[in-house]
Amino acid sequence: MYFTSDNAAPVPPEVMAELARANDGFTRGYGADQATAAAQEMLREVLDAPDAVVHLVTTGTAANALALAAFCPPWGAVFCHSHAHVAEDECGAPEFYTHGAKLVLVGGDHGRMDALALGTALLRTGAGGVHGVQRGMLTLTNVTEAGTVYTAAETAELAGLARAQGLPVHLDGARFANAVMATGATPADLTWRAGVDVLSFGGTKNGLMGVEAVVFFDPARAWEFELRRKRGGHLLSKGRYLGAQMVAMLQDGRWRHWAAQANAMAALLAEGLATRGVVLRHPVQANILFVEWPVGTSARLRAGGAMFYDMPATEGQEGARLVTSWATTEADVAAFLRLI
Incomplete structure (x- = not known):
């Protein structure tokens, strides 16, 4: 009867078995190994995004904060729900890694951002010219912090408002697998087809020991993330153990x-x-x-x-x-x- 968090659950035996296989012998470090390459290809297949660039990190905070930093300048505003994880549970990491970007909180019932409220926030932000922060990007969370989900259409509506202002869109998918199963939509429909530019694809909350994927649907934006990941101390030298976990989860539709x-x-x-x-x-x-x-x-x-x-x-x-x-x-x- 352990209902504190899905983080508290044990690791499935299939993951431990895959880690044991990955532990056999020597291989290249820093994500240049076969397990990581396999995980990257499997995620591209899951997302129906053959050109996407996939990078692995160990925590959801790193995935979110570094993804935001790759798109939003220090003088920019990151529009997020009032109770988003990036706003309430990441100890200022988004602001730190973006070097000062401001989180603009947008309301909405049951953890879902209200489209009208987002539209108003987009119009108001940057109206003061050089004296105020500028529009930077939008981040959504699916599953939300209230346990609700965005449908593909709801995601597309909000992303459309941001993209109309020339803004990129991030999706915090710490529980993305749960959102996929809850909505019945395809992973592609909930992400890039709905206007999402970068996805934090969660593994830890879905049974893994500790790995998250950051997926760039535009390959041109991925190189800066690599630099920020290294500079921020989140490039794991023994990357095969991250790749092996992701492979175990993605195999056979687990x-x-x-x-x-x-x-x-x-x-x-x-x-x-x-x-x-x-x-x-x-x-x-x-x-x-x-x-x-x-x-x-x-x-x-x-x-x-x-x-x-x-x-x-x-x-x-x-x-x-x-x-x-x-x-x-x-x-x-x-x-x-x-x-x-």
Whole structure:
């Protein structure tokens, strides 16, 4: 009953096996190995983007911050949702790696950016000429921090507003696999076909030990990222161990299966909670739930062995965030619901 985060889940045995295979013998360093090359080609196939350039890093923060830095100048504005991960959970890394770009927060219900609000922010930013920050780029998150998803059409609408102003678009896909399975859209439809220029393709939250891919759909923009990755201390010398993890996840469609399992367990948990009168604060569309229940419920659940994070709640209620993973089972969900 471990629902704190999908980061808390163990690594699937297929990943450990692939790491063991990659560990056999000697190979070139800094990502010039066969495992990394295989992972890059597999991601291009998944995204139906044969010309895309793929680079691997160890953390989502590095993937997001370095991707933003490759597109946005220090005097630029990065438009993001008010509760985006880059705004609330990366300790200023986007501002640091862009050397000072300003995050402009855009509202929207249930973690999704409102198109009208984005349009207004785009018009207002840069209106003061040299005295204010200039429009820089847009970043979206799919799955959002509220556990909701953007459809391909919703992504295209927001990206279209940015591109109309000549701005590039980044997609934080730490849980991109979950978004793909939740929407039923193709990875290409959720990214480059919708106007996304650079994607942070998550691996860690979908079962891997620690690897994220940064995908540039325009190869011309990738070289600066390589320089920034090295300068920022995120070029891993033994890159084969990153490549091997990504290969293990992408082989045989495992990335889809693992994400589908996490989503299915969240849906099962949401259904059970709703029938027990628990309030769901956002639509449950992927593998994250935000709930409110009566005071005392959290202590009872933890006494029974459940793990989760507390969240703000309305008066007289307790709030919690519950996250399922590839390793969550129906037995875990049933046990949690019995405690409720």
